[in-house]
Amino acid sequence: MITVSFLLNGKKASVTSLPNRTLLDVLRENLGLTGAKDACGGEGECGACTVIMNGNPVNSCMIFIGQIEGTQITTIEGLMEKGEFHRLQKAFVEAGAVQCGFCTPGAILMAKALLDNNPHPTDHEIREGLSGNLCRCTGYNKMIDAIHLAEQGGLDD
Amino acid sequence: MTDRFLTVGKSLHRKDAWDKTSGKALYTADIPVENLRVGMIVRSPHHYARILDIDKKRSLEIPGVLAVLTSDDIPGDKVFGPLIPDQPSLARDVVRHLGEPVVLIIAETKRAAQEAANQIQVSYEPLGAVFDPVQAAQEDAPQLHQDGNVITALNIKDGDIEKGFQDADHILEDTYTLPRIHPGYMEPETSLAVWGEDQTITVWVSSQHPFTDQGFIAAALDLPVENVRVKSGVIGGAFGGKEDSSLSIMAALGAWAIKGAVRLVNTRRESFVAHPKRHPAQIHYKLGAMSDGTFTALKAEVHMDTGAYASYGPAVAAILTETLAGAYRIPNVQVENFVVYTNSPLSGAMRGFGSPQSHFAVESMVDSMAEEIGIDPVQIRRANILKVGEKMFTGVTLNETANALPICLDKAQEIMDRFRAVEVSPGKKAGVGMALAAQSMGLGANVPDDSTHRLEWAPDGKVLIHLGAPDLGQGLAMAVEQITAEALGLPYSQVESLPLDTLDRPNGNVTCASRMTYMAGNALIDASEKLIQDLLAHAAEILEVPAKMLVYKEGQIIKEDGTKLPVVEFLGRLAEKSITLTSESTFSFPYPEETTPQDLPIGMPHVLYCFGAQVARVEVDPDLGTVEVTHFAAIHDVGKVISQSGVEGQIEGGVATGLGYALYETMLRKDDQWVDSFTEYLLPTSKDLPTHYESIILEIPEASGPYGAKGIGEIPLVPTAPAVANAVKNAVGVRVKKLPITPERVLGFID
Numbered sequence: 001m002i003t004v005s006f007l008l009n010g011k012k013a014s015v016t017s018l019p020n021r022t023l024l025d026v027l028r029e030n031l032g033l034t035g036a037k038d039a040c041g042g043e044g045e046c047g048a049c050t051v052i053m054n055g056n057p058v059n060s061c062m063i064f065i066g067q068i069e070g071t072q073i074t075t076i077e078g079l080m081e082k083g084e085f086h087r088l089q090k091a092f093v094e095a096g097a098v099q100c101g102f103c104t105p106g107a108i109l110m111a112k113a114l115l116d117n118n119p120h121p122t123d124h125e126i127r128e129g130l131s132g133n134l135c136r137c138t139g140y141n142k143m144i145d146a147i148h149l150a151e152q153g154g155l156d157d
Numbered sequence: 158m159t160d161r162f163l164t165v166g167k168s169l170h171r172k173d174a175w176d177k178t179s180g181k182a183l184y185t186a187d188i189p190v191e192n193l194r195v196g197m198i199v200r201s202p203h204h205y206a207r208i209l210d211i212d213k214k215r216s217l218e219i220p221g222v223l224a225v226l227t228s229d230d231i232p233g234d235k236v237f238g239p240l241i242p243d244q245p246s247l248a249r250d251v252v253r254h255l256g257e258p259v260v261l262i263i264a265e266t267k268r269a270a271q272e273a274a275n276q277i278q279v280s281y282e283p284l285g286a287v288f289d290p291v292q293a294a295q296e297d298a299p300q301l302h303q304d305g306n307v308i309t310a311l312n313i314k315d316g317d318i319e320k321g322f323q324d325a326d327h328i329l330e331d332t333y334t335l336p337r338i339h340p341g342y343m344e345p346e347t348s349l350a351v352w353g354e355d356q357t358i359t360v361w362v363s364s365q366h367p368f369t370d371q372g373f374i375a376a377a378l379d380l381p382v383e384n385v386r387v388k389s390g391v392i393g394g395a396f397g398g399k400e401d402s403s404l405s406i407m408a409a410l411g412a413w414a415i416k417g418a419v420r421l422v423n424t425r426r427e428s429f430v431a432h433p434k435r436h437p438a439q440i441h442y443k444l445g446a447m448s449d450g451t452f453t454a455l456k457a458e459v460h461m462d463t464g465a466y467a468s469y470g471p472a473v474a475a476i477l478t479e480t481l482a483g484a485y486r487i488p489n490v491q492v493e494n495f496v497v498y499t500n501s502p503l504s505g506a507m508r509g510f511g512s513p514q515s516h517f518a519v520e521s522m523v524d525s526m527a528e529e530i531g532i533d534p535v536q537i538r539r540a541n542i543l544k545v546g547e548k549m550f551t552g553v554t555l556n557e558t559a560n561a562l563p564i565c566l567d568k569a570q571e572i573m574d575r576f577r578a579v580e581v582s583p584g585k586k587a588g589v590g591m592a593l594a595a596q597s598m599g600l601g602a603n604v605p606d607d608s609t610h611r612l613e614w615a616p617d618g619k620v621l622i623h624l625g626a627p628d629l630g631q632g633l634a635m636a637v638e639q640i641t642a643e644a645l646g647l648p649y650s651q652v653e654s655l656p657l658d659t660l661d662r663p664n665g666n667v668t669c670a671s672r673m674t675y676m677a678g679n680a681l682i683d684a685s686e687k688l689i690q691d692l693l694a695h696a697a698e699i700l701e702v703p704a705k706m707l708v709y710k711e712g713q714i715i716k717e718d719g720t721k722l723p724v725v726e727f728l729g730r731l732a733e734k735s736i737t738l739t740s741e742s743t744f745s746f747p748y749p750e751e752t753t754p755q756d757l758p759i760g761m762p763h764v765l766y767c768f769g770a771q772v773a774r775v776e777v778d779p780d781l782g783t784v785e786v787t788h789f790a791a792i793h794d795v796g797k798v799i800s801q802s803g804v805e806g807q808i809e810g811g812v813a814t815g816l817g818y819a820l821y822e823t824m825l826r827k828d829d830q831w832v833d834s835f836t837e838y839l840l841p842t843s844k845d846l847p848t849h850y851e852s853i854i855l856e857i858p859e860a861s862g863p864y865g866a867k868g869i870g871e872i873p874l875v876p877t878a879p880a881v882a883n884a885v886k887n888a889v890g891v892r893v894k895k896l897p898i899t900p901e902r903v904l905g906f907i908d
Contacts, residue, residue: 018268034187035180037393039343041425045835048343076180089178093170096802099810100630101177102343102393108178123848130843134835136341136394137630138806139813140843141850 004069009078015065023060023068024049027075035076035105036060039134047133050106051075057113059132076105079112087150088112094155095146099137107133111147120151164642164649165864168802171635172653173391173628185347185361185390186422193349194223196411196421197270199260199277200431201252204286204500204829205299208250211260212278219276221269224414226261231410233379239369239401243302244466244503246377246406252281253301253465254502255831256430263411263419286500288826290462291439293499301465301498308463309471309496311478311758315550321454321489325445327529333442333518334895336823337462338435339428340507341814341840342630344393346403346432347422350412358412359386362405365395365629366667370405371659377406378413385409389657395629396814397506400669401433401468429833433505434824436473437462440518442481446526450537452487455550457518459494461504468505470496475761476597477511479551483519484562484595484768485541490550502824502831506669508811512596512875513818517896520592520879525892534883535570538593539563551762552754558766558867561794561857565593565770568853572790576774579788585776587787588888592876593770597763598671598868599746602753604760606746608676609663612641612684613739614692616732618712618725620645622654622681625665626673631870632803633673639799640678640863644685646711663741671767671868672746674799678863680744687740695736696727747861765861767868769793771812771876773847775884782900784820784885789847791873794855797865808852808873815877817841820897 003016008031015026022042027033040046042061049060052074079086088108091097098104107130114121114129121129126144135143149155176182213225228235228249238244248259260277264270287293293306300306322328349361358378362370367387375382392399404421411419423431438461445454459477463470478494527537542562543555569591581587600606611623622641628634634654642652655662665677689709696714697704708715714722731738746765753764774788791808798804821839825832832838858865878896885903886892893902901907 028187032189033180034183037184037343038186038422039345039393039425040835041345041427043425043834043836045425046343076178080179085175085179089175092178093174096168096171096806098171098174098177099632099806100343100392100394101173101182102184102630104177105180127843127848132842134343134840134842135810136343136396136814136840137810139809139811139850140846141809142802142806144843 002066004065006068006070007072009074017065019064019066021065023051023063023065026065027060033075033077037102037106039102047110048103048106050109050133052109052113055116057110076109079108087155090155091146091150095142095149097138097142097146103133103135107135107143115151162643163646164639166798166801169635169639169649169800171632173634182391184344184393185349185363186420188349188361188390190349190351190418193418193420194263194265194415195267195270196408196419197262197274198258198407199262199274200427201248201255201257201259203252203281203283204255205284206252206281207284208248208252209280209282215276215278216262216273219269219273221265222262222273223265224263224411225273225277226410226414230414231377234376237373237377237402237406238467239469240471241308241467246410254500256427256502257465258407258431261407261411263415288499288501290460290497290499293497294460294495301500306498307495308467308498309474311474311494313478313551314491316489318454318456318489318491322445324447324453326448327526328443328445329522329525329529330443331522331894333440333521335438335514335517336896337437337501337504338507338818338822339824339838340396340398342394342396342398345423345425345428348404348408349420350408351418352412352416356380357384357386358409359388360405360409361388361390363390363392363399363403364405365400365627365669367627367657367659368664369667370402373402373406374409378409387659389627392627392629396508397510397669398433400506400667403432425835426833429824430502430831433468433503435507436470436504436514438477438514440514442518442522444522444526446530448530450530450532450540452485452541454489455482455487457481457492461494461496462499462501463496464499464501464503466503468503470504472760473506473511475601476763477515479597479762480512480515480595481519482550483516484543484593486543486547487550508814509596509871509875510670512594512871513878516592516594516875517879520876521882521894524590524883524886534591535566535573539566542566551757553762553764554752555766558768558794558796558857558859561768561855564855565768565792568792569770569772572772576772576788579774582776584778586779586888587774587776588884588886589772589774590880590883590887591770591772592879592883594768594872594876596671596767596872596875598675598765598767599763600670601760601763602748607743608665608680609741609743610665610677610680610684611663611739611741612681612688613737614688614728616728618651618728620647620652622652623662624654624657624677625663626668626677627657629668631807632800633668635803636674636799637677637681641681641685643864644682671870671872675862675867676744676746678866680742682863683744684740684742687742688738691738691740692724692727695731699727699730765867767794767872769872769876771880773880773884775881775888777885777888777903779889782903784898784903786816786847786881788849790851790853792853792855793869793872794857795869796859796862796867797856798854799866804854804869805852807869811873812877813841813846815874816846816881818874818896819878819881823897
């Protein structure tokens with residue numbers, strides 16, 4: 001067993017676990033944060049488990065817990081601020097970018113990491129940025145619309 | 158022009174979207190339960206083998222292992238199936254496909270379950286497997302089931318086939334081959350079961366029809382149906398694939414065995430090999446036409462690979478067969494379709510349900526015929542499309558929605574001209590292609606196709622929809638909320654749809670076949686009218702006036718003198734007397750006797766159709782054979798838009814799935830393994846889809862639809878692959894007859 005401490009959604013967290021478990025396992029099974037999803041069987045192929053680690057988007061199924069010591073992690077549960085939805089959350093709702101919603105948390109976090117690094121991405125840069133997040137429902141168009149809506153500040157926040 | 162609708166036709170926020178964007182939505186794998194145990198399935202490593210022995214001893218010795226279950230442990234029915242009960246919940250004596258469930262392990266932890274799975278001793282005697290449906294249909298092939306490998310043999314004739322080909326000036330003949338496709342929902346199959354008191358069980362499912370799961374579970378556990386309560390978790394997509402039991406029987410069996418709580422979640426690899434896929438098919442297609450382009454005859458022979466067990470194979474065959482002439486009038490037809498068992502994973506329902514397969518053949522062939530004769534692809538279609546009142550070869554008479562067909566062609570022509578004018582990228586060859594499509598709605602004649610839903614007017618004024626069918630993620634809840642709000646003249650915010658629970662919801666039947674907005678919408682409009690009548694009767698009693706003196710409008714009761722009284726006042730008075738206003742209504746899919754031929758096999762024909770056309774512009778690299786779809790347009794008649802963003806989302810998502818079918822997806826078998834991960838099975842990503850995209854939505858009212866609406870769930874992916882294939886032919890002169898259109902096929906290296 002190993003114990004790791006890290007900053008989770010702005011608060012100190014500590015987990016003791018077998019070392020062969022992933023960040024995704026720990027989030028879902030130890031911490032009860034089920035917003036990160038597993039759609040590919042933990043193989044890093046779908047992006048549904050995307051979280052932000054030290055400012056970078058990562059597939060949490062590809063991160064062993066030994067790697068998270070001392071990191072800062074943001075999950076979808078930590079995106080709201082003072083009870084207010086994040087502009088990307090509002091934009092996804094507004095643009096009709098949510099259908100079944102299984103890929104949505106991962107896609108929103110990927111989009112957040114994208115906008116944090118590149119506040120006004122082009123269509124092409126958004127398509128590139130989202131290309132690791134599989135979605136079967138939307139054809140991605142409305143997700144791209146949503147990200148533009150958020151980056152252009154077309155929402156009342 | 159002012160819109161006469163308050164809510165219908167608008168783009169509104171989906172009410173479930175807030176929970177889904179914040180990680181709060183509970184899918185079946187997320188639902189917290191105390192003392193939850195883990196289920197794991199040991200699956201067949203062979204395509205076809207006899208089971209000689211299963212030794213559980215070493216597995217049972219692993220600490221933390223609670224149960225190791227085989228077919229012998231199932232107290233009730235050991236087999237199930239939506240149409241034919243041919244599928245063992247756990248294999249018995251023989252395994253017929255790789256990945257077939259053999260042993261169910263229940264343990265305290267994933268680790269213990271995995272260890273027990275590693276230690277289980279199953280002895281097999283491998284048998285010679287058969288994969289090709291044409292081969293499997295032969296008498297000398299290994300026979301996988303008692304009654305042989307051919308489950309269904311359809312043979313439908315119309316007119317005089319020999320005369321039809323004699324009348325033809327041109328005859329073309331080709332074979333089209335369609336791959337095995339994963340429905341590709343992001344949420345893998347999962348179920349959670351909790352054993353309760355007095356021989357009861359509650360099971361959460363990700364299912365298109367929880368009432369079917371309820372029946373299967375009750376039969377397997379030998380329980381009365383009422384002891385089984387099935388609830389819907391939030392569903393992470395289904396696309397037809399969750400019409401089959403998605404681990405519900407397994408989770409229930411585990412919970413029953415340990416008298417506790419058990420969850421099962423398929424890994425994506427399990428989902429690939431062990432859950433139904435879109436049918437691979439071989440379609441031999443022969444078309445005759447006169448020199449002016451008029452079609453004279455069609456002869457087709459189809460072999461569908463339904464895999465080891467039937468699933469929905471025979472029903473998929475019906476729609477594949479009925480749509481073999483597409484949207485065209487062909488006077489002389491003979492079509493045969495054989496649904497065949499093989500040692501492949503199961504094939505079953507998937508979005509389009511046979512139409513994507515038939516349309517790849519029809520729409521590729523129509524373009525080939527246009528080229529053969531030397532006329533324009535749109536012109537040949539215009540010469541042959543069905544008109545209102547004309548009969549399809551099945552004998553079905555088309556209603557006025559066929560008016561959409563010429564409009565679809567006009568729009569397609571405009572768009573093709575526009576796409577042809579786009580400048581070609583250096584080093585590439587560009588091509589533009591189109592395809593037309595007809596997609597049926599409904600389950601087919603002579604099968605139960607009813608849908609029941611209930612409304613409740615709560616004392617706070619909110620209207621609750623006891624929706625009898627699950628929202629799969631496509632937005633059914635929003636659509637029925639908009640329809641109900643419209644029917645009652647209430648704001649959208651005041652109407653709320655409740656998730657499915659077999660305990661107290663009516664049976665709305667399975668969410669599938671492009672028809673749930675239509676079915677539930679119609680039922681809820683009727684239920685709204687009943688609810689208003691009931692309200693007025695109660696209000697009249699309270700006000701001591703005759704009911705006919707009162708009028709209901711937009712949440713208010715208006716007295717004869719014009720006084721307006723809010724409905725909540727009456728709801729409150731009724732609540733004091735413990736009266737809750739509810740109404741229930743059943744809508745039955747119409748199969749009018751005069752337009753529905755009765756001489757076809759059960760489940761046929763389908764009588765109501767959706768129409769659409771799609772146009773693709775591709776750029777092909779002539780050296781590499783790679784195909785990029787640069788421009789795409791989808792033209793679809795929806796009758797009446799209920800939710801603008803919902804309809805757009807259905808079309809955009811459908812096209813993406815259609816482009817996956819066209820260019821990328823195929824579940825290949827390499828010797829002893831199937832492609833079973835997203836590493837090799839390529840779903841389209843945001844980078845793969847056309848950057849220029851347009852949806853053109855037509856509204857030609859369907860008289861029987863709610864506010865004129867009909868279905869849009871399936872058709873957006875039906876014409877996509879042939880439109881792309883036709884564009885590739887236009888670009889580089891290569892006719893690809895086998896999907897997906899890979900670079901190797903474009904360059905002619907294979908097939």
